[in-house]
Amino acid sequence: MVKRNKKILIISVSTGSGHVRAANSILKTAREKHPHLHIDHIDMMDYVSKTMRKTIVESYNLMVKQLPELWSFFYKKTDGHKFSTHVRRLSKLFNRVNTGHFFEYIKNYKPDYIIVTHFLPIYAISQMKKKYGITVPISIVITDYHNHDLQIAPNISRYFVASKKMLQKLNLQGVPKKNIIVSGIPIDPVFYKPKSISRLKKIYNAPKNITNILVLSGGQGFADTNKIITTLFKSKNKLNIIAIAGNNIKLQQQLQRLKPPKKIDLKVIGWTDKIDDYMRISDIVITKPGGLTTTECIILKKPIIAISPIPGQEEYNAEYILENRLGVIARTPEDLLYYLYKGIPSQPNHIYKKLKKGNFTAAEKILNEVLK
The missing domain is CATH 3.40.50.2000 (Glycogen Phosphorylase B;)
Structure with a gap:
């Protein structure tokens, strides 16, 4: 029996360009180093409702460009367990009615492994796992030299981080060391x-x-x-x-x-x-x-x-x-x-x-x- 090559799905979110560029870097590297691997990259925002896309992408762009103080308040307030829990609940509720096409794509693609470069797909996929009984392992690549509390979620197989300082912080936040890999940030080969x-x-x-x-x-x-x-x-x-x-x-x-x-x-x-x-x-x-x-x-x-x-x-x-x-x-x-x-x-x-x-x-x- 011929062993099937793994199917890997990379998911980014186009809030800023970094998450998408990191995902494309992994995709490009995979095609160079593992040409027989089945791998694809999608932007989650291409598979959600127009309302959700507009709310997430345009709100982010507006805040970081025109209202940086508001973005700073949101970023820092949610970088802690109490407030990040509320954001997670809102995210799950929002995903429930806005991500049907996203779920459909993943079901049809049938990945063996999912890599995300943004936290939003994690919460959407966790709902999908509960609803459809999907057991695909998922890992997150953190694309800055600091990790945010929203990037921590149950059942994450691996956290790929940029530095040992980030490893220590994640470990102190309860993530086992064996689940944290100091890989660096992926850039174009x-x-x-x-x-x-x-x-x-x-x-x-x-x-x-x-x-x-x-x-x-x-x-x-x-x-x-x-x-x-x-x-x-x-x-x-x-x-x-x-x-x-x-x-x-x-x-x-x-x-x-x-x-x-x-x-x-x-x-x-x-x-x-x-x-x-x-x-x-x-x-x-x-x-x-x-x-x-x-x-x-x-x-x-x-x-x-x-x-x-x-x-x-x-x-x-x-x-x-x-x-x-x-x-x-x-x-x-x-x-x-x-x-x-x-x-x-x-x-x-x-x-x-x-x-x-x-x-x-x-x-x-x-x-x-x-x-x-």
């Missing part, structure tokens, strides 16, 4: 592939004797990139600035209308799948401290100037950057110019070695554990 920086600089016309600065607005263009660029225009030194606007077409057009002084060269890029190339040719990366972007910078050994952290998860990522001397936080335009003049602490090699330990990427470690 292209970041691990060797490339010639001198060749890339020629391709992208990046000067060798001038500081090359990469400015990332985030996948959804949440950072105040316009203000950052105009601040950089005040630099006394020559700069080559590459600004990535992401999916924000309005921002891209605004940046293209800027007129830099003669000593500044500005290149404006919209959405691109060549972020690793732009990072490799840069000397400094100015970015929001998302979990995946932070990890990408670490792997490519690029110093970070973190700006506009989303209250909650990105504040903890910024804390990780400072703790490990991976960069600095610029809270004002004056801070930005100060760090450009002063310089940024060099990245300690031990962090890079931890992430590369055993010559496996985070996505490979996750897949190897799941396929045991």
Whole structure:
């Protein structure tokens, strides 16, 4: 009898881009390293009612962009057993009437294993298990350098985390150590592939004797990139600035209308799948401290100037950057110019070695554990 290959389902939620990117990184790695594996990735928001999608995605985007203080209050209040319990109950009630297509997809796909990169699918699937008697093991990949109480749930097979500090916190919260794997945060395998920086600089016309600065607005263009660029225009030194606007077409057009002084060269890029190339040719990366972007910078050994952290998860990522001397936080335009003049602490090699330990990427470690 021929043994059937495992079927793995990866589920993300498109609140921000990090959860989706992490899921795609695992999918891409699986197809490279395990080509015969049956694996798929879905965004849960594509299989719920329009009302639920609008409520979750648009509310999140509104809070982190326009009402960060409200998001900070919600994040911190629910990062504790008392309030997170109420959110779980509301989530279950909401899922009961909004996730029929989601349940149908999972029933038809018949996965042997489920990996999620967001907590919401966990509560939906737990209801499905009770209703249909499904016993599929489920693991969660935490995509920041801090774990939230809502990410802890009964019957989770594995928690894949970014650091030993997170392992300790989860263990103190009652999760057995055997269920916690310090895998790191999964990023696109292209970041691990060797490339010639001198060749890339020629391709992208990046000067060798001038500081090359990469400015990332985030996948959804949440950072105040316009203000950052105009601040950089005040630099006394020559700069080559590459600004990535992401999916924000309005921002891209605004940046293209800027007129830099003669000593500044500005290149404006919209959405691109060549972020690793732009990072490799840069000397400094100015970015929001998302979990995946932070990890990408670490792997490519690029110093970070973190700006506009989303209250909650990105504040903890910024804390990780400072703790490990991976960069600095610029809270004002004056801070930005100060760090450009002063310089940024060099990245300690031990962090890079931890992430590369055993010559496996985070996505490979996750897949190897799941396929045991």
